[in-house]
Amino acid sequence: MLSKNKQKFILSLNRKKIREQNELFVAEGHKLVSDLLSSKCLTSIIIGTSQWLDANKALIPGNCEVIESKHDEIKKVSALKSPPDVIAVFKQQKVELDIKQLNDQLCIFLDEVQDPGNLGTIVRLADWFGIKTIICSSNCADIYNPKTIQSTMGAISRVNVHYSDSSDFLSSYSQLGLPVYGTFLDGDNLYNKELSSKGLIIMGNEGKGISKEVEQFINQRLYIPPFPANEPTSESLNVSVATAITCAEFRRQNN
Known part of the structure; x- marks a missing residue:
């Protein structure tokens, strides 16, 4: 279940200042989240429906927080018109420019x-x-x-x-x-x-x-x-x- 405190935190990441303070960003939808999970991006939180989580177990790293949620809960934190099956929070990548x-x-x-x-x-x-x-x-x-x-x-x-x-x-x-x-x-x-x-x-x-x-x-x-x-x-x-x-x-x- 997606708690109110977690909802508030996810929504706060819409603000640049909060993203920078926490060095995090939000991604939504199966295609985008799957691509990022398969990459070098480090995952902090995954919020998904039971169906999505079951179907994508192999992608989910063991060191991140996983929250099973219903579409109605995901909709409350989604910026998309149609709520996706999954929303994830990733660590910002810090690569020094040489x-x-x-x-x-x-x-x-x-x-x-x-x-x-x-x-x-x-x-x-x-x-x-x-x-x-x-x-x-x-x-x-x-x-x-x-x-x-x-x-x-x-x-x-x-x-x-x-x-x-x-x-x-x-x-x-x-x-x-x-x-x-x-x-x-x-x-x-x-x-x-x-x-x-x-x-x-x-x-x-x-x-x-x-x-x-x-x-x-x-x-x-x-x-x-x-x-x-x-x-x-x-x-x-x-x-x-x-x-x-x-x-x-x-x-x-x-x-």
Whole structure:
């Protein structure tokens, strides 16, 4: 049974301050929870129906708290429209950022991306395209926001997400001598540009794009062209869509 105190605690993890204090985050639903249980993520609490717990005994670690609950109880702590069969609380992953280790990788830097759904989708895209490291500016959305976690669809267990002051990180990264890419309306056509298998792809804020503070570190300006050219079109692309297009072309050229 899910006690009122436990319900209160689970709901409190919707707040960033409480998540940070406890170094925990919440995941909901069979697919997401199963992926995280099968990964390196450490589990603190599992709240599931008797049917789910019976069917997934092999996934459940022996050192976590397991609470059998009914759907009505799970609904009280769920952020989803339809209550899932399982909700789990996991330990936040703490991986130290070593810039020297980025020397042979293609990485993503996110400049003030505010929407949790966009951030989660970009983590999922990075996982799909084999990008293992994302660096977020310190004012990006929180990777452990429940909406972000749901949007990653488990990719958070395979992609390392770090937060850093933009200038501090980019100043250090520039010393690696690798290309730093960003998308602009006056950039070179993405499909005509020779792209490196190593370097940093910078994606900007949903409304403002890449900030002036970050732009000074970019040495390769890219442009995603609309089709057909020179005809009226949307003003811009969603940042997660633009990330998908950009990463796809990088991987196509360096397959």
